Amino acid sequence: MRVLYFAQARRLAGTDREEFPVPSTLSTDAFWALLLARHPALAPLRPVTRLARDEAFLPADATLAPDDEIALIPPVSGG
Amino acid sequence: MRVLYFAQARRLAGTDREEFPVPSTLSTDAFWALLLARHPALAPLRPVTRLARDEAFLPADATLAPDDEIALIPPVSGG
Amino acid sequence: MITVKIGPEPIEPLALPPIAGAGACAEFTGIVRADENESPIGGLRYEAYQPMAETVMRNLLTEISAEHGLLAAHVRHRIGDIRVGEAAIHLALWSRHRGPAFNALVAFMNRLKQDVPIWKTDTLPPHS
Amino acid sequence: MITVKIGPEPIEPLALPPIAGAGACAEFTGIVRADENESPIGGLRYEAYQPMAETVMRNLLTEISAEHGLLAAHVRHRIGDIRVGEAAIHLALWSRHRGPAFNALVAFMNRLKQDVPIWKTDTLPPHS
Numbered sequence: 001m002r003v004l005y006f007a008q009a010r011r012l013a014g015t016d017r018e019e020f021p022v023p024s025t026l027s028t029d030a031f032w033a034l035l036l037a038r039h040p041a042l043a044p045l046r047p048v049t050r051l052a053r054d055e056a057f058l059p060a061d062a063t064l065a066p067d068d069e070i071a072l073i074p075p076v077s078g079g
Numbered sequence: 080m081r082v083l084y085f086a087q088a089r090r091l092a093g094t095d096r097e098e099f100p101v102p103s104t105l106s107t108d109a110f111w112a113l114l115l116a117r118h119p120a121l122a123p124l125r126p127v128t129r130l131a132r133d134e135a136f137l138p139a140d141a142t143l144a145p146d147d148e149i150a151l152i153p154p155v156s157g158g
Numbered sequence: 159m160i161t162v163k164i165g166p167e168p169i170e171p172l173a174l175p176p177i178a179g180a181g182a183c184a185e186f187t188g189i190v191r192a193d194e195n196e197s198p199i200g201g202l203r204y205e206a207y208q209p210m211a212e213t214v215m216r217n218l219l220t221e222i223s224a225e226h227g228l229l230a231a232h233v234r235h236r237i238g239d240i241r242v243g244e245a246a247i248h249l250a251l252w253s254r255h256r257g258p259a260f261n262a263l264v265a266f267m268n269r270l271k272q273d274v275p276i277w278k279t280d281t282l283p284p285h286s
Numbered sequence: 287m288i289t290v291k292i293g294p295e296p297i298e299p300l301a302l303p304p305i306a307g308a309g310a311c312a313e314f315t316g317i318v319r320a321d322e323n324e325s326p327i328g329g330l331r332y333e334a335y336q337p338m339a340e341t342v343m344r345n346l347l348t349e350i351s352a353e354h355g356l357l358a359a360h361v362r363h364r365i366g367d368i369r370v371g372e373a374a375i376h377l378a379l380w381s382r383h384r385g386p387a388f389n390a391l392v393a394f395m396n397r398l399k400q401d402v403p404i405w406k407t408d409t410l411p412p413h414s
Contacts, residue, residue, distance in 0.1 A: 004335065006333060006335050006403065006405060007333055007405035007407050008405075008407075052335075052338055052403070055337055055338040055341040055342070056338075056341070056342075057401070071335055071338065071403070073335065073338075073403050074405070076399065076400070076401070076402055076403055076404055076405060077399070077404070077405050077406045078332070078334070078339070078363060078374075078375070078398055078399065078402050078403075078404030078405065078406075079316045079363075079374065079375050079395060079398050079399050079404075
C-alpha cells in the first residue's frame with residue numbers, strides 16, 4: 001500500500017509518501033490503526049482528516065486494498 | 080428653462096434639448112403639463128419617466144425654477 | 159478609492175491595481191449578446207446622460223462601499239455602438255474577505271439597472 | 287467549456303475569451319493579504335495534491351455549471367510561494383444573464399474551501 005501525506009499530515013508524519021505491505025483488504029478504521037502505530041504524531045489529525053483514493057474522497061465504510069494509493073487530506077485551506 | 084431629452088424621450092420629443100421661458104417657479108405637475116402641450120407624443124412616457132436636476136433625481140413634490148436645467152430620465156437599461 | 163469612467167473606448171482587460179489590505183476582488187463584465195428579444199442582432203447602441211450617470215455611479219459606489227466595507231471600486235461603462243461579444247460594463251470591487259465583494263457586486267448591478275441614466279437605444283444589424 | 291489549472295506561475299490578467307451566448311462574466315481573484323492571524327507576513331506558501339485538486343475542481347465546476355446553467359468556467363490556482371498582493375486564485379464564470387454567474391461564484395468558492403486539496407502550509411517572512 002502507498003500512502004501520501006500532505007500539509008500538516010506530511011509535517012507530522014515526517015514524510016510525504018511511504019509504501020508498506022498490508023496482508024489483505026482492510027477497513028478505514030484498520031487503516032488508521034495501522035497508520036497511527038507507524039506515526040503516533042498523526043493522532044490529533046485523525047478526527048479532521050479525510051482519506052482519498054483515485055482522486056476522490058473515500059466514505060468511512062470504504063474497503064482498502066493492498067495495492068491502493070491512499071492520500072491523507074487534512075482540512076484544506078485553498079483560495 | 081432648459082430641458083434635456085434622452086433615449087426614448089429624445090425620440091418622441093424629436094430633439095435632445097430645448098430652451099423655453101417659464102414665468103415663475105412651477106410644480107413638477109405644471110412642468111409636465113407644459114411639456115405635454117409642446118410634445119404630446121411624450122404622454123406615454125410620463126408615468127415611467129423621472130425628472131432630474133443637478134445630476135440628481137427630483138422628488139414628485141419638487142419646485143422647478145425658471146433657470147433650471149431639467150433632464151427627462153425614461154426607464155434606464157444600462158449594464 | 160472609487161473610479162468611474164464612461165466613454166466610447168472598448169473595455170480592455172484590467173491589470174488589477176494593488177489595493178492595500180484587499181484579500182478579494184470580485185468583478186463583473188456585461189457582454190453584448192447576439193440576440194435581443196429573440197431576434198439576432200449585431201450589437202447595441204448605448205447612450206448616457208454622462209455627467210449624471212457618472213455622479214450616480216460614484217454615489218452608489220460610495221454608499222455600497224460604506225455598507226459592505228469595500229476597500230476600492232472601479233467601474234467602466236462603454237457607450238456608443240458595441241458589437242456582439244464586446245463588453246458594455248466592467249465592475250471591480252475589492253474587500254478584505256470575499257463575502258462583502260460578492261454582495262456588493264450584486265447590489266451595485268441591481269441599483270445600476272434602476273438608477274443610472276444609461277440606455278440601450280438601438281440594436282445594430284447583424285453581419286454589418 | 288471548463289478549464290482548470292494549478293501551477294506555480296503568477297496569475298496574470300486574463301483577456302476574456304469569447305463565449306458564445308454569454309452576457310455575463312463574473313470573476314473572483316483571491317489575493318494574499320499582508321497579515322495572517324493578525325501577524326504581518328510577506329506571503330503564503332501553498333501546496334496542492336495536484337491531480338486530485340484539479341479533478342475535484344473540474345467536478346465541482348461541472349456540477350455547478352449544470353446547476354446554474356453556466357456557459358463556461360475557468361479557474362487557476364497558484365501554488366508555491368505567493369507574495370503579499372499577488373493572486374492565489376482566479377475564477378471566471380460565464381452565463382447568459384448575471385444572476386447565475388454571481389450565485390455560482392459564491393457556490394464554487396464555498397465548495398473549494400471545503401473540498402479541494404490545496405493548503406496554505408507556511409507564511410513567508412515580511413521584508414524578505
